[in-house]
Amino acid sequence: MRKLAMLAFAACFGGVVAAAVLHGLQAPAVAAPTTQSGAPAITPMAASLPSAVAGQPLPSLAPMLAQVTPAVVSVQAKQRVRLNNPFANDPMFRRMFPHIPQERIEQSLGSGVIVDATRGYVLTNHHVIEGAEEVTVTLADGRTLAAEFVGSDPDTDVAVMRIPAEGLQQIPLADSGDLRVGDFVVAVGNPFGIGQTVTSGIVSAVGRTGLRGLGYQSFIQTDASINPGNSGGALVNLNGQLVGINTASFNPRGSMAGNIGLGFAIPVNLARNVMDQLVTSGEVRRGTFGLDAQDVDARLARALGLDHPRGALVTRVHADSAAAAAGLKSGDVIIAADGERIDNRDGLRNFEGLHAIGSQVQLDIRRDGKPLRLSAKLREQPRALAGASLDPRLAGAGFSELPERLRQAGISGVLVESVAQGSRAAASGMREGDVVMGSSAGAFEDLAGFRTGFTRPPAQLVLQIVRGNQRGVLQMQ
Incomplete structure (x- = not known):
């Protein structure tokens, strides 16, 4: 009876415990060891699992990590920040307190991954080194090296970044397109600056989009713990190959509240493409269809004869654009691109931004409620425009595309990148950093639409702008 009870107990706690219990039951009885005085000797309890069960070694990530961890580095970025002291310009105050600091040094911590040991290239996140005046990298062996900025x-x-290529070890790159939900992954980084740390989990989702304020998105989602300081670190598969660059975690109480199993990584295929462009030319060039679009709501879906309120409704096709060459028209609804579902306008922009110039894309559309497939070849996005090339009243101003993180936050328009002192634009009150959201020259969403609006310059040019948290209008003279 006792033996049956023990067997039931073993079954409940799995094979390892069962094997140990059965071994004890089946082994022959032996005399307990004793001391010289004849008292039973005390045998210490084992403090660890056996190295093998039934002749099979226990699984461990240690051999794989021994190859991976030397290629994951800690990144320290320093930036001088000027203090906003209300008394700093008071001569009397400065005479009384001559040594009050006018600036402080801010330090941030993150992680990085050595992907080319020969040339010393290190991948990390832009937000880890943004605005930094000095960046150093600490290797797993304790060496600290100055890093050279290559591009972001x-x-x-x-x-x-680039570091001196001496005695470095790199991580081989996987094809992140092969990842499937449920694959095991391991995150390596420097959370909270406490030192190199390894966490594990599975791939929770691939191609994740719709996260506000995070730019172009096609994230790997994982439940491996990713905390502040893990940014820029490695997400690897069980073969020790890099599948992603850890970039963000989600917590409704803020990132410093810790991890709740919602971590996101940039797929290595995307990171590799961006790195190649940055190393080659120092900048990233993106493709565009050259059209304006809006979301499809329930009312529009009924009017357009659609079964579901989704897709990007084309509202304008720019002249000499990829969309025009493909035969797209106003009123078309784009519901998929290369088989990837397009739910709204932002989804279409995200697709454009993640595909290279010259990519041939198959577009599934609905025209007059009927399915149609068109082929479009992405053309280069304009990156900047001189105001004088659009209208003399904008002379002296330079315009560029909005950062995608602002678009993901719900803002559309163009950014005033520069305003020359004494220029016509400056005289009208325009300032660097303004966001132009509307214009009497015509509706627009981006730089291409802004330019199209000046095909016929308006008699009066009024711009709707956002400056900081304030909205207003500028009458351009």
Whole structure:
């Protein structure tokens, strides 16, 4: 009876415990060891699991991590920040307190991954080194090296650095397109600056989008713990290959509240493409269809004869654009691109931003309620425009595309990148950093639409702008 009870207990707690219990039951009885005085000797309890069960070694990630961890580094970024002291300009105050600091040094911590040991290239996040005046990298062996900035792309949050290529070890790159939900992954980084740390989990989702304020998105979602300081670190598969660059975690109480199993990583295929462009030219060039679009709500879906309120409704096709060459028209609804579902206008922009110039894309559309497939070849997005090339009243101003993180936050328009002192634009009150959201020249969403609006310059040019948290209008003279 006792033996049956023990067997039932073993079954409840799995094979390892069962094997140990059965071994004890089946082993022959032996005399307990004793001391010289004849008292039973005390045998210490084992403090660890056996190295093998039934002749099979216990699984461990240690051999794989021994190859991975030397290629994951800690990144320290320093930036001088000027203090806003209300008394700093008071001569009397400065005479009384001559040594009051006018600036302070801010330090941030993150992680990085050595992906090219020969040339010393390190991948990390743009937000880890953004604005830094000095960046150092600490290797797993304790060496601290000064890092040289190669380039970064805020819209995908990818940055590339270079360190002296001596005695480095790199991580081989996987094909992140092969990842499936349920695959095991391991995150390596420097959370909270406490030192190199390893966490594990599974792939919770692939191609994740719709996260506000995070630029172009096609994230790997994982439940492996990713905390502040893990940014820029490695997400690897069980073969020790890099599948992603850890970039963000989600917590309704804020990132410093810790991890709740919602971590996000940039797929290595995307990071590799951005890195190649940054190393080659120092900038990232993106493709565009050259159209304006809006979301499809329930009312529009009924009017357009659609079964479901989803897709990107084309409201304008720009002249000499990829969309025009493909035969797209106003009123078309784009519901998929290369088989990828397009739910709204932001989804279409996200698709454009993640595909290279020259990519041939198959578009599934609905025209007059009927399905149609068109092929479009992405053309280069304009990155900047001189105001004088649009209208003399904008002379002296330079315009550029909005950072994608602002678009993901619900803002559309163009950014005033520069305003020359004494220029016509400056005389009208325009300032660097203004966001132009509307214009009497015509509706627009981006730089291409802004330019199209000036095909016929308006008699009066009025711009709707956002400056900081304030909205207003500028009458351009």
